Amino acid sequence: MTSLTYRDAGVDIDAGDSLVERIKPFAKRTMRPEVMAGIGGFGALFEISKKFREPVLVAGTDGVGTKLKLAFQLNRHDSVGIDLVAMSVNDILVQGAEPLFFLDYFACGRLDVDIAASVIQGIAKGCELAGCALIGGETAEMPSMYPDGEYDLAGFAVGAVEKAKIIDGTTIEPGDAVIGLASSGAHSNGYSLVRKILERAKPDMNADFDGRPLAEAVMAPTRIYVKPLLALMNALPVKGLAHITGGGLLDNVPRILGDSLVATLDSTAWTRPKLFDWLQREGQVADSEMHRVFNCGIGMVVVVAQSHEAQALKLLREAGETAWSIGTIGRRGADQAQTVVA
Numbered sequence: 001m002t003s004l005t006y007r008d009a010g011v012d013i014d015a016g017d018s019l020v021e022r023i024k025p026f027a028k029r030t031m032r033p034e035v036m037a038g039i040g041g042f043g044a045l046f047e048i049s050k051k052f053r054e055p056v057l058v059a060g061t062d063g064v065g066t067k068l069k070l071a072f073q074l075n076r077h078d079s080v081g082i083d084l085v086a087m088s089v090n091d092i093l094v095q096g097a098e099p100l101f102f103l104d105y106f107a108c109g110r111l112d113v114d115i116a117a118s119v120i121q122g123i124a125k126g127c128e129l130a131g132c133a134l135i136g137g138e139t140a141e142m143p144s145m146y147p148d149g150e151y152d153l154a155g156f157a158v159g160a161v162e163k164a165k166i167i168d169g170t171t172i173e174p175g176d177a178v179i180g181l182a183s184s185g186a187h188s189n190g191y192s193l194v195r196k197i198l199e200r201a202k203p204d205m206n207a208d209f210d211g212r213p214l215a216e217a218v219m220a221p222t223r224i225y226v227k228p229l230l231a232l233m234n235a236l237p238v239k240g241l242a243h244i245t246g247g248g249l250l251d252n253v254p255r256i257l258g259d260s261l262v263a264t265l266d267s268t269a270w271t272r273p274k275l276f277d278w279l280q281r282e283g284q285v286a287d288s289e290m291h292r293v294f295n296c297g298i299g300m301v302v303v304v305a306q307s308h309e310a311q312a313l314k315l316l317r318e319a320g321e322t323a324w325s326i327g328t329i330g331r332r333g334a335d336q337a338q339t340v341v342a
């Protein structure tokens with residue numbers, strides 16, 4: 001009987017080793033002074049900065065969802081790593097936390113070094129945009145678990161915030177202003193519906209769509225809001241932040257509101273990307289469903305006192321964000337929804 005080896009199971013050990021060497025330079029660009037030991041060890045070491053007096057750690061984990069299915073179909077792997085980072089760092093940001101470090105999990109049936117390197121380079125790019133260190137991760141090659149050419153991704157972000165500066169929405173009150181920050185597209189949510197619409201419409205994914213190929217518009221990476229919003233928090237009091245992910249505007253804004261409050265949003269106050277117009281038309285999607293499934297052009301909601309609204313808009317725009325005044329906070333009526341998009 002012939003002896004079996006690990007290679008007989010379909011695992012390419014050399015490929016895994018070469019991947020580590022290829023991603024090290026990209027991870028190195030994300031390093032922070034607090035990193036004590038990162039890529040290559042069994043565990044990563046990170047020292048909490050002395051700038052925090054009463055640090056509270058904030059952790060988040062997420063994936064990219066079925067947007068990966070489109071990445072496989074379109075053979076576009078360079079931006080899903082940015083999506084992966086964005087979903088976690090934007091989530092911990094809304095608590096007021098500065099993202100400190102990030103770890104990833106990449107799982108596949110058979111490792112394709114070029115694809116994996118492209119994905120992880122995107123993760124490193126996302127970490128650069130967020131100002132956090134990529135200090136480790138896991139690349140798991142599991143024959144027969146995934147079809148050839150497919151993989152799964154998960155990400156884990158840890159940040160810190162001063163205990164006295166945690167943002168939890170408890171200071172939001174009637175009269176406060178609601179500011180919306182532009183999204184870069186559908187981000188990483190609603191892609192089960194996106195894929196259904198694409199299956200029905202059968203468009204040419206390489207055709208021009210508002211100045212770029214449709215595939216590029218559909219796969220545009222999630223915007224990372226970390227640096228502009230950290231600067232805003234340092235400049236003035238921010239009462240609440242909502243990352244508009246699965247559930248859209250209708251389900252995410254209420255997560256930062258007390259039961260007695262309602263956010264009334266004016267849908268004419270911001271410019272909705274043409275991608276959402278196309279998706280709604282081709283999928284014959286109702287307005288309420290659009291606002292429940294997609295971000296519809298608003299990737300992050302910021303709540304500030306009305307007296308700080310003008311200054312907040314100025315600071316965000318100077319930082320490169322497209323920001324609009326999109327609504328107000330009021331008292332909620334009996335049986336009224338907590339977010340109303342008019």
